[in-house]
Amino acid sequence: MARTDDTSAAVSGNAEQLLKALIEAQRVKLLQAHAVMICLREVLLYADGEDAVIHAEVANAAAFLTTDAVEALDSVRLQPLFSALAR
Numbered sequence: 001m002a003r004t005d006d007t008s009a010a011v012s013g014n015a016e017q018l019l020k021a022l023i024e025a026q027r028v029k030l031l032q033a034h035a036v037m038i039c040l041r042e043v044l045l046y047a048d049g050e051d052a053v054i055h056a057e058v059a060n061a062a063a064f065l066t067t068d069a070v071e072a073l074d075s076v077r078l079q080p081l082f083s084a085l086a087r
Contacts, residue, residue, distance in 0.1 A: 016082055023073050030070045037063035 037059045044056035071077070 016086060020075065020078075020082070023078065024075070027070050027073050030066045030073075034063050034066040034070070037066065 041056045041059040041063065044052045044059060047056075
């Protein structure tokens, strides 16, 4: 039985909110990196040079990897984990 001075639930809730905020901040950075890579891809596709298209493909692959990471860190996908941690 919980005591009246038990603050573990409040601490757990605060930790969960902090974790959510940290994850969201990292998602924002990944989305920004994704945008930079897409711009780089577009520039390289129209650049002169033998390796420009290959470098554009590399930038595109990196952009897709960041997209996968952003989707994996989506709060909807992480909700079951947060629920399990709250127990």
